[in-house]
Amino acid sequence: MGTQNPNVHPHAQARIAGNKRPNRGHRTGGLLHDNSRHTARFTVIGNHLAQHGQLSLLAIGLGTHLQSLPKGAPADIKTLTARFPEGATRIAAALRELEVHGYLRRERVRTPAGRIVTRTVSCNQPAAGRRHAGTPAPAPAAGRPTAPEPQRRERQEGQEACEGEEGARHGTRRKREPRKQLPDVPRPAFPAPELLRAATDLLADLRRHGSHLLLSAVDTAHPAxxxxxxxxxxxxxxxxxxxxTTDLPPEGVRRPAALLAHRLAAQLPPPPPFRAPVEDPPAHxxxxNCDGCERGFRAPESEARCRDCRTNPQEAA
Structure with missing residues (x-):
């Protein structure tokens, strides 16, 4: 009982939960990870993007870079070309790849000033629509191209989920919510035309302090x-x-007319204190000397004679 059998193989070590394959990196020269936990300035990227089977390496890297940018950062081709060594043609092709696979969409929207601009939206989960519907999304396998029809259907559902259009698969669109009314503003006690004109000029001049404070003619008439x-x-x-214009949100103002109307009503100062009219001090x-009687008197420079001489011109003569 006390003798050990040297021919018995040692017991195998317990496999880590979730690791279905033994780590043979030390024998095959495979990849090893030296990871440290991030506590600040990090972005969570899904493996469906990092290990995508149809995206190019440039598209995967560009998609990762776009997801790490803060809200409102420029993401046009000119800015990306200045940031990376790749040319505009390659970056434009990578953006089209991300757009085709649902990781990116570009929308043309109208600003409050009436201009048409292109808004770039980066989506971190293009297959969210399939998961919300109850069917599991297939994990992308590196090097294995999927069938054209399932890929096209998954891309369409991912784009619909990113755009947030409920029922888009059935051909219906979400109704646009009615625009909220602007907050009420105080009114002057005596609305003189000159006062309203000065108020309108002040509102029209706010564009010089920020392009997001550019108001239309209709929006200017409300807070005036x-x-x-x-x-x-x-x-x-x-x-x-x-x-x-002080302490505006750093991400910009969506409806500048609503913000201005709210501040005008919430921060309205009290009326000025009453001040009695001040009478002019008596003239000194x-x-x-009077030119007629040589008596001394006090009078303006225009008066050359005293009061007696002015009332009795014969005596003064």
């Missing part, structure tokens, strides 16, 4: 009475401009 109410309360135009004239 509120600005007039501020000016009526002895607030200088510089103070009104400072109250409307210097002593001078």
């Amino acid at each position: 009475p509120g600005v007039a109410a501020w000016l009526e309360r002895d607030v200088t135009p510089a103070a009104v401009r400072h109250a409307l 004239y210097r002593m001078r």
Whole structure:
């Protein structure tokens, strides 16, 4: 019982849960990982993008870079060409790959100023629509091209999920919600035309302090009475401009007219204190001699004679 059998093989080590294949990197020269936990400035990237079987390596890297950018960062071809050594042709082709596979979409939207701009949207889960529907999304296998029809159907469902259009597979579109009304603004007690004109000019000049404060003619007419109410309360135009343009959101303003109307109503200053009219002090004239009787008297420079000489011109003569 105390003798050990040297021919018995040692017991195998327990396999780590989730690792179905033994690590043979030390014998085959495969990949090893030296990982450290990130605590700041990191981005979670799905393996469906990092190990995509149909995307090129440039498209995978560009998709990873776009997902790591903050909201509002420029993502046009000119900016990406200046950032990376690849040319504009290769970067444009990689963007088209990401767009085809649902990781990117470009929308043309109209700004409040009436301009048409292109908005780039990066989607981190293009196959979210399939998972929400209850069917598991197939894991992409490196080097194995999938069938054209399932790939096209998965890409279509992923784009529909990223765009957020419920029921797009059945040909229906989500109805656009009605635009909310602008907040009420204070009104001046005496809406003089000159006061309203000065308020309109002040609102039109806000574009010089930020392109996102460019207002249309309709949006300018709504907060103009509120600005007039501020000016009526002895607030200088510089103070009104400072109250409307200070501490704006860093990501920009979606509806500048609504923000301005809210600030005009919430930060309305009180009326100025009552001040009694100040009477002019009595005039003090210097002593001078009358030209008629040589008496001294006080009078304006225009008066050469005293009061007696002016009332009795015969005696003065």
